[in-house]
Amino acid sequence: MAATALRMGVVGGSIAGCAMAIAGVRAGADVTVYERSNGELQDRGLGIVIPPALHQELVAARYLDASMETAPVGTRVWVTRKPDGRTAHEFGRQPSAVVPCNWGMLWRSLRSRAGDVRYHRGLPVTSVEREPSGGALIRTAAGVESYDIVVGADGHQSVTRELLAPGLRPTPAGYMVWRGTVSPSAFAGRPEQLELLRCAWVTVAFPRGHGVFYLIPSAPKRAGGAGGERLLAYAIYGYPPAPAAGRRQEDVATYVRTLADEHFPVEWADVVARGEHLSLMCHPVADVQVPRAADPPFLLAGDAAAITRPHTASGAVKALQDALCLERVLRDSTSTDEALRRYADERTAAGAHLVELGRRLGRAQVERTPEWHTMGPADVDTWSRAVLDGATSYLFGGLGVEVRE
Secondary structure: OOOOOOEEEEEOOOHHHHHHHHHHHHHOOEEEEEEOOOOOHHHOOOEEEEOHHHHHHHHHOOOOOOOOOOOOEEEEEEEEEOOOOOOEEEEEEEEEEEEEEEHHHHHHHHHHHOOOOEEEEOOOEEEEEEOOOOOEEEEEOOEEEEEOEEEEOOOOOOHHHHHHOOOOOOEEEEEEEEEEEEOHHHHOOOHHHHHHHOOEEEEEEEOOEEEEEEEEEOOOOOOOOOOOOEEEEEEEEEOOOOOOOOOOHHHHHHHHHHHHHHHOOHHHHHHHHHOOEEEEEEEEEEEEEOOOOEEOOEEEOHHHOEEOOHHHOOHHHHHHHHHHHHHHHHHHOOOHHHHHHHHHHHHHHHHHHHHHHHHHHHHHHHHOOOOHHHOOHHHHHHHHHHHHOOOOOHHHOOOOOOOOO
């Protein structure tokens, strides 16, 4: 069943929404997207990473432009601060191929590939409802529209999720993540760190937390401009000093610099504490999983269906895989109900796996951290296998795969 003549409404026009719009268009549906923000999404410059195989699949399937700039690296480096000083101690390296992307550039590529879908910016969806005939309604300030399928790609506070799983809320992990991008000027006087990041991504481990560092492309400063410059992207996980501290926007820059100075080797603390921040935000870490990712005529994608702790680096990954799945089931099923049931079977299980993996990684890398400074390369591999417990994660180079006799 190609989805010819189906009307599909997508609630949310971010990465998940644009990817789902492409899936619908490629399957033959008539697609309308509703994005609540009236801002320029392409200006968001935070970093994300995706697996190389998924990037290749998305380019081959024409979800992404092959010319979109990325910053691929193949190794993960583990460092911590020496207990008797402030300098760095490298204690492990693992094969770990990732494709770092600039969030705004990824969104722009997906948006351009969505083609001529009706994309309503600055038009929040106030509710989604079932029609007695079996269809769905999307209600906005502009009126009510009827659709055969409604995709909830509206993130953490999804109105579509509220319809399918009333009252379901994310469960807080109890700690936070600080995300930022820093100008290359941060590496002035630190050429060794910059050179390392050209071929690797780095985990800086400390008691009850860690930081992740990698380079991403810089978006062109104006339409048609050339990119090529690299920015430093980071995510730092840890506990705020008090229940309210570190949450207000005015506290963010101060506290993340304090955290770096307190726990990082001086080489990395300098980059965070004294670098020029181009973007900086923080939020509590939480997770949630819906019982079922679709209930015809509704389905959920991305964070609307499952929020996994960001240790898995799978927020955008899952959203993109959701879209590939939707296109496939729309093409291969004999009815929309069958397509959405198949989608629910596949993507509910995928979301549940990622939520559990995120919790395991959170316990091991934040809540119950080992004595990092006592570990060596063999210890890192042994620890990684124990944490994954037979699961797989592209961030660990396949170490979670057990070989049984």
